[in-house]
Amino acid sequence: MKAAVLHAPGEPLTIEDVEIAFPGPREVLVRTSVTGLCRSDLHFIDGAFPHPLPLVLGHEAAGIVKAVGRDVTYVRAGDPVVLCLSVFCGHCRHCLTGHPAMCDTPEVNLPPGVSRRMSWHGETLHQFYNTSTFAEQILVHEHAVVKIRPDMPLDRAALLGCAVLTGTGAIFHCAGLRPGESVAIVGCGGVGLAAINGAALAGAGRIIAIDTQPSKLALARTLGATETVDARDTDIAEAVLDLTHGGVDHAIECIGSKRTAEAAFAMLAPRGLATIVGIPPWGTKLELDAISMLADRRIQGSRMGSNRFRLDIPQLVDFYLQGRLKLDHMISDRLTLPEINLGFERMRAGTALRQIIAF
Structure with a gap:
């Protein structure tokens, strides 16, 4: 072969x-x-x-x-x-x-x-x-x-095994986002876009997409983002804090860099939760404002969206065939x-x- x-x-x-x-x-x-x-x-x-x-x-x-x-x-x-x-x-x-x-x-x-x-x-x-x-x-x-169901197109199904499973799992399993809560998605690649779609499926009240590419931000709106932040020459944490007048309930980091992971934590509202999905370079250390944790702000990692893929993927197939994914x-x-x-x-x-x- x-x-x-x-x-x-x-x-x-x-x-x-x-x-x-x-x-x-x-x-x-x-x-x-x-x-x-x-x-x-x-x-x-x-x-x-x-x-x-x-x-x-x-x-x-x-x-x-x-x-x-x-x-x-x-x-x-x-x-x-x-x-x-x-x-x-x-x-x-x-x-x-x-x-x-x-x-x-x-x-x-x-x-x-x-x-x-x-x-x-x-x-x-x-x-x-x-x-x-x-x-x-x-x-x-x-x-x-x-x-999977035989009526599922295999080119779409392939995406479910990593990008979509990871992005939606970060919303459903790791963050446990509840209807009405706000979320910022940092990075609108395949995983980030899947997280945006997952947040819409979960009933998020506000979904803020963050990226440097205008075309990706436009696509993010198609998948459910309610607002976008162009990250070129912008402090993304300050931009989100200004947009929300105090921060988001959830931040999902889908890039894998020290800067964006620290920004995800910095844009949280009190009791907010940052989920780091992106894979940072080997040996990366994060620096966080310890005082911010006194307001119950939290940060956590995610391994492929904490998936249960034999349960999750058939559900995602159904969502796609229903026109929701x-x-x-x-x-x-x-x-x-x-x-x-x-x-x-x-x-x-x-x-x-x-x-x-x-x-």
């Missing part, structure tokens, strides 16, 4: 002929239909985070089950599925307390460098967080997939696998929204 391989940080991905194993016990082989390009992949391409190499990146995809291994009962060949890197075991303390996204059981969440599911010229080809979707086929544990607006470019480096160049330049590769 063909796959895009990262050989060294900072180098373009190369398209290689790769060998993939047959499904073992509780494993599922998926024929990839569509995969999305995510900034998390770019972090590894640029060397911001370590990982054994060579490596097949990608973690946001939808496809059709091609074959299943022994003891698999959840899916069968021909089922449409969405993949998610939040592989869960179902029996650890995280899973049993309703937090499967935090599962770290090594029998399903194989540590980097352990998987032997792919090879290239006889050499182990490492799997990215137990998914590796930049390939024509994907071999995963059965707990890395969720079945606006996935059509999020796809900016459609690429082929050999064009993948062009997609990441666009991502670096900030000119793309969510790009997908169709196989």
